[in-house]
Amino acid sequence: MRDLPIDEWRSSLHSLNNDVQRLVTGTESEFLSIISALQKLSLDGNELYNMSKSASDLTSSGTIEDTIDGLHEQIANLSGHLEECGQRMSGSMDALQAVGEIIGSVRGTGRGFKRIVRTLRVLAISTRIESSRLGAGAGGFNTLANDTEKLAGQIEAKHSKILERAGELNEAISGIISNTACALRDQRKSAGDILAETRAGLKDLIRMNRNSCKISDDIIDRSDNLRGEIDKIVVSAQFHDITRQQMEHVGMALTDAIERIDSFSDDTGGDEAAELSAWIADLCELEASQIRNTREHLNEAVNGIKRNLSDIAEDVAVIAMQTREIAGASDDSGSADNSLIARIRGEIENVLDLLRRNAARKREMKESMSAAADTVTHMSAFIGDIEDIGDEMKLIAMNARVKAAHTGREGEALGVLAESIQKLSDEARSQSLLVSEPLAAIAGESERLRSITEESGRQERADEITGNLESIVREMSGMEKRLFELFDRINSFGMSTASEANRVAGRITVHDTVSAAADRIIAVLEGISSDARRHTSDFNAPGRDARLRELTRRYTMQSERRVHSTASGAARDQAGTGGMGDNVELF
């Protein structure tokens, strides 16, 4: 057997042993880097889960249910309040129209007063003529003429003021009627539109609330998946240590082979040379199988890690996306301005605007009605003045009659004039009544209007609704702020975590390195085995079983023994464990 290529085998096995040692030590840093990334991904995954849960809790917890209930209650209150306001406005319109009609009747009294004034002036002229005719003996009648003239002027002035005020009042009432009608129309339309939109928003909010519960469950499921993927990576990453030990065992076998070759000498007999060749052939074949098995398991584990990392990236991205869906923000641009909460808040703001406009209108109406009532009061004072003038006319007439009686037969004409003045004073009183009665009616209506306006101007209920709605808006704004801060964090965190998971997965090359090295080692081992087998082709290998048994001593792993059994055709080792899994045994 001098032709055994001992030196060649020794050299190849030495070289292989070095390659195996490099494989044992060369992969640890990459696995440590994967484990370090895994630890960060796990922490990030927990953080992301907590943030997503907080976002889900914010929208699905009692806060949103309380908000929905609160909004329902306030919308019902508002609806009732606006209905009452509308009824009061209608009542005001009726009263205002009645006042307008009465003012018309006051303005119709002009002719009667003009006639009184004209007659008084004629009487004043007649008195002066008669006084001139009587000469010096009737000096006091000039005073009577002047008083009569003066009374005519006073009645004319007062009545003119009454008509002027009646005109102003009429204009004011027309304005109030027009404004009230307009406000009533606007309020009914706005209130209808806004309340309908707010109610629709509430329905969306309820839908969102239900949806958020479902999405929340999905997030929890996906987070469980994420934890499951991380657990799988923990299992796969242990194959670094398993591979290391298997390669160490291969290294030990190669060292044994080198030692045995070293102990072989040229003087050794032919049977021993054949036995060495058979042993080398078996050993190289078995170790090639072990390395092939190790390579396959490592490839499977590392590809599993890459797949799990990609799944983590997908889970994280989906969690970030689902969280955004919770607030209904994903349908639009994803910005806070388009969120459902923002839309509802906008609708509540519209309701608040409606209430504010309503309050402003009430203030305006109250001021207008107050001004109208003041005008009526002024007009009533003028009526009093005219009545006083009537009384004065009566006194003047009595005085004239006394003077006429003193004057004797020549003063009879003046007595007639005095009698006319007396009659005119009665007529002036009657004309005053024609004005004062409607004015009293206006004053009555005005009081009724003032009371309606006062009642509808009471802001307590509206203020309460406004306060409650503002509080809900503040609460929703606060919730929205917290929610969108969370969304921003989840989004940037989720994206960076997903990107990191993909980056880590993309950078893993350890399996390729190991596979390439393993393929080279396997090829050389198979070459040596084949070469050694040629030198043992007619050798019966009587000690083969013992040799194979000897080789199994260094195996510590079930998988190594299984590979050995398969490669050598030996019976399988059926080791089994029970308890908490096949690989666990508690003593």
Next chain:
Amino acid sequence: MAGKIMVVDDSASIRQLVGFTLKNAGYDVVEASDGRDAVSKLSGNRVGMLITDLNMPNMDGIELVRKVRGDASHRFIPIIMLTTESQDAKKQEGKAAGATGWIVKPFKPDQLLAVVKKVFG
């Protein structure tokens, strides 16, 4: 804190993976790179449980178990062997030395935690 567990393995990756699993479950973890390092660190730590590899340089897992069982302050702590070794003879050796249980690598996190919970709490 649920308790302090010492993880002994010459493989840094395994120490990190076991530590990561235990820390996530709330345990405090002390690492040692072999049996000798573990014995040295045990004296300064109130460790309630030990998880050790079998084959390590300087002092192997079986020897470590014997040392710990001989130390009055740690005599009764649970010791789990976490190893690639699956031969029954080795298990019996570990059991005889005083190990509480035997887990063959690779472990699943849930499985490891179930064992820890059962023997340590």
